[in-house]
Amino acid sequence: MSNKPSNTTPNKTQNKNVRVAVINTLLSIQQGQSLSSLLDPLLNSLNGDDKGFAHALLLTTLRHWHATARLLDSLADNPIDELEVRTTIQLGITQLLYLNVADHAAIHETVEAVKHIDYARASGLVNAVLRKVANNPNKFRKKANRNHSLPNWLAQQLKADWREHYDELTQSLRQSAPMFLRVNGLQSDSESYLSQLAEAEIDAELVSLETSIKTGDADESVEIEQQLIELIDSVPVSRLPEFEEGIASVQDAHAQLAAPIIQSLLENKLANREGSDSIRLLDACAAPGGKLAHWLELLGVQESEQTGLFHVKQVDGEKNTINNNISKVELTAIDNEAPRITRIFENLERLQLPTPIVNSKLHLDIECVDATSWQSQPTDKDSDRGFDAILLDAPCTATGVIRRHPDITLLRTEEDVQHTAQLQEQILDNLWPQLKVGGYLLYVTCSILKQENVEQMQAFLTRHKDAVAVAFDDEQTNWGIDQAVGRQCLPVYKMTEALEPIAVDQDAEQKITVPVAGGDGFYYAVLRKVST
Numbered sequence: 001m002s003n004k005p006s007n008t009t010p011n012k013t014q015n016k017n018v019r020v021a022v023i024n025t026l027l028s029i030q031q032g033q034s035l036s037s038l039l040d041p042l043l044n045s046l047n048g049d050d051k052g053f054a055h056a057l058l059l060t061t062l063r064h065w066h067a068t069a070r071l072l073d074s075l076a077d078n079p080i081d082e083l084e085v086r087t088t089i090q091l092g093i094t095q096l097l098y099l100n101v102a103d104h105a106a107i108h109e110t111v112e113a114v115k116h117i118d119y120a121r122a123s124g125l126v127n128a129v130l131r132k133v134a135n136n137p138n139k140f141r142k143k144a145n146r147n148h149s150l151p152n153w154l155a156q157q158l159k160a161d162w163r164e165h166y167d168e169l170t171q172s173l174r175q176s177a178p179m180f181l182r183v184n185g186l187q188s189d190s191e192s193y194l195s196q197l198a199e200a201e202i203d204a205e206l207v208s209l210e211t212s213i214k215t216g217d218a219d220e221s222v223e224i225e226q227q228l229i230e231l232i233d234s235v236p237v238s239r240l241p242e243f244e245e246g247i248a249s250v251q252d253a254h255a256q257l258a259a260p261i262i263q264s265l266l267e268n269k270l271a272n273r274e275g276s277d278s279i280r281l282l283d284a285c286a287a288p289g290g291k292l293a294h295w296l297e298l299l300g301v302q303e304s305e306q307t308g309l310f311h312v313k314q315v316d317g318e319k320n321t322i323n324n325n326i327s328k329v330e331l332t333a334i335d336n337e338a339p340r341i342t343r344i345f346e347n348l349e350r351l352q353l354p355t356p357i358v359n360s361k362l363h364l365d366i367e368c369v370d371a372t373s374w375q376s377q378p379t380d381k382d383s384d385r386g387f388d389a390i391l392l393d394a395p396c397t398a399t400g401v402i403r404r405h406p407d408i409t410l411l412r413t414e415e416d417v418q419h420t421a422q423l424q425e426q427i428l429d430n431l432w433p434q435l436k437v438g439g440y441l442l443y444v445t446c447s448i449l450k451q452e453n454v455e456q457m458q459a460f461l462t463r464h465k466d467a468v469a470v471a472f473d474d475e476q477t478n479w480g481i482d483q484a485v486g487r488q489c490l491p492v493y494k495m496t497e498a499l500e501p502i503a504v505d506q507d508a509e510q511k512i513t514v515p516v517a518g519g520d521g522f523y524y525a526v527l528r529k530v531s532t
């Protein structure tokens with residue numbers, strides 16, 4: 001592609017400080033701070049007109065960071081070591097190659113910015129490199145696009161793990177991700193909300209993710225369908241109808257599979273059992289509560305709790321409660337980061353879901369504890385210690401969400417993968433004995449590295465003879481790639497920017513080789529505990 005994408009049109013009155021502020025943010029990221037901790041302070045420091053440009057400038061620079069760094073190394077006569085200077089030039093190259101900024105403005109304002117950060121002596125160098133790029137943007141864009149924009153260790157690992165999908169995967173990781181919505185089933189449904197979006201002139205479409213899971217009981221299968229909404233273009237949540245009233249949540253497509261999978265397995269287990277004991281559920285690693293909120297929506301828990309806790313959709317579509325089978329639900333959500341737990345409360349409140357309450361039907365408990373050592377204490381004297389179902393959305397390298405958090409490519413190291421895999425192993429080994437025989441553990445990560453996913457599960461099954469992997473039916477599943485254990489979604493689909501090799505076009509079907517919904521790189525595996 002020869003033209004720059006037109007995804008941002010900066011205002012003429014742009015404040016010079018925008019670039020300086022973005023450079024300072026990029027420097028903080030290189031010192032180890034995360035984009036999510038820096039973005040709001042950055043945007044809050046700018047006036048309205050500058051916010052959009054700063055956001056696009058920062059995110060786009062991060063997305064192409066490693067590619068522009070390599071381009072810079074090939075352009076400079078002598079190695080440029082100073083972080084401040086390199087960062088400024090990469091910011092300038094990004095404007096010239098990937099943003100709709102006039103060349104003269106990109107060069108002039110970036111040279112001014114380097115003076116503002118007290119590197120005036122480098123202004124000649126910044127000017128010279130940027131002019132070289134501006135003189136032949138097509139050539140340099142082609143060069144920068146040819147390869148991935150990842151650190152080499154990560155690219156090598158992805159090649160080892162996903163050789164046949166490597167090119168499309170690494171190119172996709174330089175793109176922005178689509179925006180998906182989950183409609184709160186206690187307030188509305190996807191089709192009705194789609195109409196509300198149309199009224200608000202927001203283009204969107206329905207997406208249906210389907211799967212079938214063999215439960216392990218004879219030939220029994222559980223069918224799961226999650227309907228969600230994909231926006232054609234992302235919009236600020238303030239534009240979404242009734243967002244503040246909790247009618248919908250922004251949640252990645254593949255993240256929306258967790259709650260339906262665990263809830264469907266649970267409903268199946270309850271439908272097949274006798275007696276009316278309490279059931280005990282655990283959301284381990286729950287903050288900021290996206291999947292917990294979804295689970296509560298599916299559980300049908302409302303403040304009034306007049307409607308009962310469990311609904312099972314029958315074949316004719318009517319709802320039938322199986323309340324009689326349950327005297328009480330104890331749902332425990334844990335996480336070890338207090339500030340993130342605060343966000344669970346905020347999220348549940350917006351969705352009008354119960355924050356911790358104890359009443360006759362539900363005990364919802366949210367605790368700040370370490371899942372590697374925590375031991376649950378049942379609140380109900382009658383229940384034994386075990387959980388009926390555990391959702392473990394494990395801490396991971398988050399390599400599957402690089403499109404949304406491109407700073408990951410600057411922050412993550414090879415050693416982090418080892419440490420994270422060890423942490424996952426510790427959490428798994430601590431929680432597993434707390435699952436009842438016959439109970440399910442759903443293991444989820446937003447990583448695309450096999451060490452944290454299928455290999456983690458294979459090692460777990462070797463250590464725990466009372467664990468069996470419950471299979472997804474490949475034929476009945478329209479997301480992810482079948483693995484020896486579990487399924488892996490890869491974040492490939494819909495090229496939205498000017499990267500050459502795999503833009504979605506008439507040939508897209510031939511080019512894309514994995515099942516896609518455009519969602520992030522999630523991994524899912526279901527384990528069932530059996531008696532040994």
Ligand SMILES: C[S@@+](CC[C@H](N)C(=O)[O-])C[C@H]1O[C@@H](n2cnc3c(N)ncnc32)[C@H](O)[C@@H]1O
Nearest residue numbers: 285286287288289290291335336370371393395
């Ligand atoms: C992938 S995030 C969970 C996202 C959440 N389930 C959701 O849907 O919003 C992983 C979480 O694990 C938590 N975590 C990391 N180490 C932990 C530990 N040792 N014990 C408990 N939680 C931990 C992190 O604080 C983080 O909130």
